[in-house]
Amino acid sequence: MKITTDLRRYTAPARGSKAWKNLYKQRSAVERVIAYLKEFFQLNNVRYRTGKRAKVHFDLTQLVYNGSKLACDRIAKVLSEKEMIQAA
Known part of the structure; x- marks a missing residue:
């Protein structure tokens, strides 16, 4: 088709x-x-008159989100390594 x-x-x-x-x-x-x-992160309630300010808000939100995910992943990696060392 x-x-x-x-x-x-x-x-x-x-x-x-x-x-x-x-x-x-x-x-x-x-x-x-x-x-x-x-x-x-309240992206449904962005109330800016210009698109530039909304884009800055979105970019900052993404930066915070990615940073928090990176921190969580690193903490999880360290904890799993500690558990492996204790188990051995």
């Missing part, structure tokens, strides 16, 4: 294929992060 027939029904990577599944996994991961940012 050609994509030009109905773009909504027939997509570029065919639905159900491995390429579609990989693309969908990436998209769902991004959507989870955006939903988290909207819920806990």
Whole structure:
């Protein structure tokens, strides 16, 4: 079936294929992060008149989110290494 027939029904990577599944996994991961940012960092309630200030707010929010995730990952790594040393 050609994509030009109905773009909504027939997509570029065919639905159900491995390429579609990989693309969908990436998209769902991004959507989870955006939903988290909207819920806990108040990105739903951004009330700036200019797009520049809203972009700065979004960029700072992303910076804080990425920094907190990095810190959590490093702490988890240190704790798992300590558990491995104690178990040995």
